[in-house]
Amino acid sequence: MPTDSATGQSGTNRPGGTNGPGGRRRRGAVLEAAILDAAWDQIREAGVAGFTFDAVASRARTSKPVLYRRWPSRKELLAATLHRQLVVNPLVVPDLGSLRDELARLLREDSEKRFQFIGVFGSLGVVLDGSSVSFAELRRLAIGGSQSTMDAILVRARERGEITVDLPERVAGLPFEMLRGQVLMTQKPLDEESIGSIVDEVFLPLVRAYEHGLDAANEG
Amino acid sequence: MPTDSATGQSGTNRPGGTNGPGGRRRRGAVLEAAILDAAWDQIREAGVAGFTFDAVASRARTSKPVLYRRWPSRKELLAATLHRQLVVNPLVVPDLGSLRDELARLLREDSEKRFQFIGVFGSLGVVLDGSSVSFAELRRLAIGGSQSTMDAILVRARERGEITVDLPERVAGLPFEMLRGQVLMTQKPLDEESIGSIVDEVFLPLVRAYEHGLDAANEG
DNA sequence: GTCATTAGATACTGACTCGTATCTTCAAGG
DNA sequence: CCTTGAAGATACGAGTCAGTATCTAATGAC
Structure with a gap:
């Protein structure tokens, strides 16, 4: 179950980094899972209305382009988020x-x-x-x-x-x-x-x- | 049951008038009911997301300030809209x-x-x-x-x-x-x-x- | 070590929405 | 007829969001 896991401190050794927990830069499937979990947290807290790319990116400690490289629009991200929760749970x-x-x-x-x-x-x-x-x-x-x-x-x-x-x-x-x-x-x-x-x-x-x-x- | 009732033609004798059916300017309870019915049509078609003051005002053939004079925010308008449908039906x-x-x-x-x-x-x-x-x-x-x-x-x-x-x-x-x-x-x-x-x-x-x-x- | 890939930051455009302010025009009461 | 209140049009500032562009920097493969 995805918890907020706000490790707080961002810049470990990188300039303006707000990377994932541990400060290491995530990639591939790990990053994708982290994003979808953050997206699920977001939708639970703010509902469909508060489900924005900015909010999800920020919560996942990444940035919008990373999301857009994977899901072409909000619909796809939303669907992928719910899909994951159903499959993973x-x-x-x-x-x-x-x-x-x-x-x-x-x-x-x-x-x-x-x-x-x-x-x-x-x-x-x-x-x-x-x-x-x-x-x-x-x-x-x-x-x-x-x-x-x-x-x-x-x-x-x-x-x-x-x-x-x-x-x-x-x-x-x-x-x-x-x-x-x-x-x-x-x-x-x-x-x-x-x-x-x-x-x-x-x-x-x-x-x-x-x-x-x-x-x-x-x-x- | 409120139907769209788009009488189409707007300017009967008024400059830029987009008034209610018949061209006469509505007031009080009549106007209020017309607005809430239009709001209900709007929410059915576009969902909560498309439930904007602009959209409702336009559909009710009136303007935003008329809505704001009655309901201080979107929440109140939404609640009043649903409330009416439950009570009237x-x-x-x-x-x-x-x-x-x-x-x-x-x-x-x-x-x-x-x-x-x-x-x-x-x-x-x-x-x-x-x-x-x-x-x-x-x-x-x-x-x-x-x-x-x-x-x-x-x-x-x-x-x-x-x-x-x-x-x-x-x-x-x-x-x-x-x-x-x-x-x-x-x-x-x-x-x-x-x-x-x-x-x-x-x-x-x-x-x-x-x-x-x-x-x-x-x-x- | 070198290189290709991709994460991540930032900024920007355009569209949309809220909420308000201002002004004109109609409707009703007397 | 005249006055008052409200309807209706329009415009605006502030804010938000989608989606894109551009740049830097870290990662992993070799």
Whole structure:
């Protein structure tokens, strides 16, 4: 996780240098990662509006041309920034022995790692438009990351015998749509009470309903 | 619903006039409403980023000073714009004879009337900060509007005997959190299939589960 | 050590936006 | 009809940002 890491002192041995930590001049992939992490810090603090090349360059202790050599415009930089956060921060949930615990853990992790991403997502449709890494691609990554982890959890639950029937797609994705809906409105990560409520008041009762077969009988 | 209503021709009898429709000079409440409607059109088309005083003034066929006389800054204008849309566009669902039909209707209406609002909501936390009409107030209005209509529907369902037990708050709010979650990611209003799925695959099965009492047995 | 590459600093243009000031012109009240 | 208040046009200064150009200097390959 990228922290501000403002080492403060700039000029170690260079004239007006505001280089990276340690005073050494960074290059290639190291520099690129540092920039994208700084960009992520910037977007979290100042939002999409405060996401300027000057601000990002300054925070990354480099300069604008270095950014422009890599990303031709603000859109690309923004997309690359979010893309990196999604790719570099995969959701992983170990086997905890029960569907309940694993789902709660997944919701907690998703919420913590990505709630700022959710807060920012609303603005993206307007900003990103025809970028190389498009809005649709970011959406796919964001949803896919949660869903594939969820799928893994459901597979384990099925192996344990906690689930025997097939759940509709929307039911499997339900916890995350609720997560997004609440995070969007509160601009905060999910608290423990909400996690418990989604798991115990909504998802598990619904799973049990599908298990007991007293379900979809009056549709269409 | 405010439409662009670009009557086109400007100078009816005034020198450089770009007045309102009809060429007459608007005043007071009429003018204010016209401005806020234009502002809403603007934010829908250009997003929060394109929400400038110049753009709004031009679209409302008036000029910046007129706006500044009413709202001291962009924040206030933005808050007033969203506030008006929420207040002027209440959600109403008539008695349709069944919980299922009424909920579907409510989701459809909420989605159509407010999906742009949801898209914009993510940006607001950063933009609005200590405004007279705050982020929290807008959130309360947005959630409250949906929830109170939902409560009315649930009351009718109870009178009909479709529901006899009490539902947890989160269950009653579930359709809207799912709505927000999906709209946030797709930037589109809910399609009919999604509405049907939320109603028939999630909400109603869950209600039935609570009705049959095979529910909350293993929490905390 | 030499050289090609690229980081990094700085400055600049053009566009845009905010917020205000000034002036003219209309609308309504009496 | 006359006065008052507000609408509307226009212009301006200050500030910000995108994107580019130009220069110096450090780094790594050889």
